Amino acid sequence: MPMDRRGALKVLAVAGASAAGVAALPRQAAAREAKTAPEGAVGMLYDSTLCIGCKACMGACRDANGLTYEDPEGMYYDPVDLSSRAKTVIKVYEDTDGKKYCFFKAQCMHCIDPACASACMLGAFSKREGGIVTWDGDRCVGCRYCEVACPFGVPKFEFDKSVPKMVKCEMCAHRLREGKLPACVEVCPRQAIIFGKRDALLAEARKRIADNPHQYFPKVYGETDGGGTQVLFLSPAGIPFDRVGLPDLGTRSVPDLPETVQHTLYAGFAAPVALYAMLAAAVRRNWKRGEGASGSTDGEAAP
Amino acid sequence: MSTLAHPRPRPLRRPLANPVTVFLAVVAAIGGALLAWRFVSGVGAVSHLNDGYPWGIWIAFDVVVGTALATGGYATAILVYVLNRGKYHPLVRSAMLTSALGYTLGAFGVVVDLGRFWNVWKIPLFISQWNTRSILLEVALCILLYMIVLWVEVSPAFLEGWKSSRRPRLAAFATAAEPKVRKALPWVIALGLLLPTMHQSSLGSLMLLAGQKVHPLWSTPLLPLLFLLSCVGMGYSVVVAESLLSTHAFGTRDETPMLAGLATPVVWTLFLYVWIRVIDVMARGRLALVLKGDWHSFLFLFELAAFLTPMLMLLNRGRRNDPGRLFRAAVMICFAGALYRFSTFLIAYNPGHGWRYFASFPEMMITAGLVSGEILTYVLAVNYFPILAGGPAAPRAHRRQPWARAS
Numbered sequence: 106m107p108m109d110r111r112g113a114l115k116v117l118a119v120a121g122a123s124a125a126g127v128a129a130l131p132r133q134a135a136a137r138e139a140k141t142a143p144e145g146a147v148g149m150l151y152d153s154t155l156c157i158g159c160k161a162c163m164g165a166c167r168d169a170n171g172l173t174y175e176d177p178e179g180m181y182y183d184p185v186d187l188s189s190r191a192k193t194v195i196k197v198y199e200d201t202d203g204k205k206y207c208f209f210k211a212q213c214m215h216c217i218d219p220a221c222a223s224a225c226m227l228g229a230f231s232k233r234e235g236g237i238v239t240w241d242g243d244r245c246v247g248c249r250y251c252e253v254a255c256p257f258g259v260p261k262f263e264f265d266k267s268v269p270k271m272v273k274c275e276m277c278a279h280r281l282r283e284g285k286l287p288a289c290v291e292v293c294p295r296q297a298i299i300f301g302k303r304d305a306l307l308a309e310a311r312k313r314i315a316d317n318p319h320q321y322f323p324k325v326y327g328e329t330d331g332g333g334t335q336v337l338f339l340s341p342a343g344i345p346f347d348r349v350g351l352p353d354l355g356t357r358s359v360p361d362l363p364e365t366v367q368h369t370l371y372a373g374f375a376a377p378v379a380l381y382a383m384l385a386a387a388v389r390r391n392w393k394r395g396e397g398a399s400g401s402t403d404g405e406a407a408p
Numbered sequence: 409m410s411t412l413a414h415p416r417p418r419p420l421r422r423p424l425a426n427p428v429t430v431f432l433a434v435v436a437a438i439g440g441a442l443l444a445w446r447f448v449s450g451v452g453a454v455s456h457l458n459d460g461y462p463w464g465i466w467i468a469f470d471v472v473v474g475t476a477l478a479t480g481g482y483a484t485a486i487l488v489y490v491l492n493r494g495k496y497h498p499l500v501r502s503a504m505l506t507s508a509l510g511y512t513l514g515a516f517g518v519v520v521d522l523g524r525f526w527n528v529w530k531i532p533l534f535i536s537q538w539n540t541r542s543i544l545l546e547v548a549l550c551i552l553l554y555m556i557v558l559w560v561e562v563s564p565a566f567l568e569g570w571k572s573s574r575r576p577r578l579a580a581f582a583t584a585a586e587p588k589v590r591k592a593l594p595w596v597i598a599l600g601l602l603l604p605t606m607h608q609s610s611l612g613s614l615m616l617l618a619g620q621k622v623h624p625l626w627s628t629p630l631l632p633l634l635f636l637l638s639c640v641g642m643g644y645s646v647v648v649a650e651s652l653l654s655t656h657a658f659g660t661r662d663e664t665p666m667l668a669g670l671a672t673p674v675v676w677t678l679f680l681y682v683w684i685r686v687i688d689v690m691a692r693g694r695l696a697l698v699l700k701g702d703w704h705s706f707l708f709l710f711e712l713a714a715f716l717t718p719m720l721m722l723l724n725r726g727r728r729n730d731p732g733r734l735f736r737a738a739v740m741i742c743f744a745g746a747l748y749r750f751s752t753f754l755i756a757y758n759p760g761h762g763w764r765y766f767a768s769f770p771e772m773m774i775t776a777g778l779v780s781g782e783i784l785t786y787v788l789a790v791n792y793f794p795i796l797a798g799g800p801a802a803p804r805a806h807r808r809q810p811w812a813r814a815s
Contacts, residue, residue, distance in 0.1 A: 227539060228537055243527070245524050249462035253617070354619075370609075
């Protein structure tokens with residue numbers, strides 16, 4: 106059956122070409138420029154060595170953001186993890202031998218190149234003033250792709266509501282507009298979490314490590330991790346960041362690979378347009394040959 | 409092969425009520441009731457979806473597997489209109505109808521899943537808000553547009569039926585519209601070839617953004633290519649399975665010899681898929697994970713076996729003419745492709761932090777209800793409209809539908 110073989114060769118050629126194209130992608134990776142923090146980027150610095158685990162930040166956050174109490178009687182607020190009712194949570198890490206422990210703060214990292222903003226169809230999550238990642242409900246359809254995308258597991262969805270929202274730390278953008286500090290920063294009795302320009306906070310974090318190298322794990326998390334974040338973390342000596350809920354992401358941002366793949370395939374929309382032109386030409390040619398309004402013959406395909 | 413003209417498609421016109429259709433109607437009704445509950449009480453009230461597994465079977469099955477099973481129209485169109493195999497033309501209409509129904513089901517699945525569904529109309533219309541970086545936006549727009557394209561592609565069948573309607577206005581509309589649609593059809597068909605190429609591959613790219621949450625044996629920059637190949641294999645197989653089932657269920661002409669011819673592109677597609685999948689794992693130094701012996705390596709090997717078995721079953725050209733063998737192979741390919749896609753989105757997806765997910769009963773019933781509704785619509789459509797080719801002379805004794813009289 107010569108037709109079969111020819112057809113198969115065509116399929117093979119097309120698939121081979123696309124395989125070659127996709128295989129060439131990693132080398133194209135540099136095509137997408139790494140994002141840098143926007144002008145005037147604000148941020149927060151959390152220093153685990155200063156935190157005493159009083160959780161005052163959690164209550165302040167709840168009140169400042171109108172979050173509802175977890176307990177049905179409204180007596181006690183002690184969420185153990187981020188949820189649609191908790192935008193920040195203080196957790197404790199303890200070594201298996203119980204010798205080392207530290208507190209750490211879970212909250213949105215306000216990435217320089219956020220996966221949630223890359224995922225979002227209408228830009229409900231996007232970097233707005235000061236590089237803060239905020240949520241615009243009018244643009245959100247509730248697809249939850251942001252939750253799939255976020256490497257920190259930050260955005261949370263109100264599964265229990267018929268009119269649900271996406272919930273996550275927005276660095277108290279509403280308070281910043283009024284000239285106030287984020288609620289957790291304002292209430293912290295130890296300045297374990299501070300607010301400022303990202304550049305200044307990064308310099309401060311580096312200085313703290315340099316001044317007390319025995320006290321700190323020798324790295325500022327968020328300086329370059331996952332393409333860099335606007336919330337920075339310091340961990341005590343001997344406790345690497347993956348122990349305190351901050352994954353090892355490398356320096357490449359999460360959206361970098363998928364966007365490089367997609368942007369290479371769809372650069373300038375040229376490939377789809379060219380493909381359409383080829384397909385339309387093929388269909389019209391074959392349409393005239395075989396197809397017709399009144400059924401057709403298979404003369405072309407007969408051996 | 410015969411060089412005779414193909415028999416024209418015609419409506420089946422059989423009695424509709426039988427145990428199967430009644431069962432499907434009951435399942436669809438239960439699904440519909442649960443659906444109403446979901447919209448009143450929220451996503452969490454009926455499903456086990458959670459912040460760790462924000463996407464469950466409504467996305468992984470209804471959309472990601474469902475639309476791949478609905479690429480029969482795409483796969484046959486490649487064969488008939490790009491590779492110019494006119495002899496497969498009788499398969500086009502029913503394949504397009506199944507595709508249109510499958511994509512409509514996928515779209516329904518999305519709306520069921522969307523937490524803030526009342527904003528969904530903004531996606532196609534609010535162009536100024538489009539986030540062009542969003543892979544999901546491309547998928548959503550493509551699927552929406554392709555759904556419209558598919559209904560245009562099947563519309564001649566409905567227009568033919570309506571031309572002889574007793575309602576003069578409907579008949580006049582159908583008579584006027586049919587030649588216009590036919591004239592535009594080549595351009596629409598070309599669009600119907602482009603769009604699935606785009607979104608079926610992008611469905612794979614979606615999970616690239618999940619990064620480390622997807623197991624390294626499934627997470628690869630080749631996801632778009634593997635998703636495209638898997639859907640083409642599934643598309644042909646669905647056409648084969650559906651046609652053999654129609655022959656069995658409705659007594660239409662046995663199309664086995666023609667279907668056997670589809671085995672060639674199927675075997676090539678499966679071969680390419682397996683080859684690329686294995687080379688990719690080796691080239692990226694992940695072979696150790698395959699040999700690790702944990703359940704991920706088992707799942708990976710099981711998937712490969714699920715692709716290889718039907719491929720080997722169809723290798724021998726002589727045996728392809730056995731309808732039973734053909735049917736079994738087709739069903740296995742659909743299973744293999746579905747498993748691969750389901751794995752990438754759910755089984756090999758792990759958000760960590762102890763999150764777990766297994767679909768709840770109402771969640772599964774909503775999916776079952778949607779699928780039942782889809783099959784029922786197919787049965788209704790082939791009964792009253794000229795979709796299936798080469799059926800036996802339609803029994804004239806049945807009551808005629810006033811709105812769809814056969815010519």
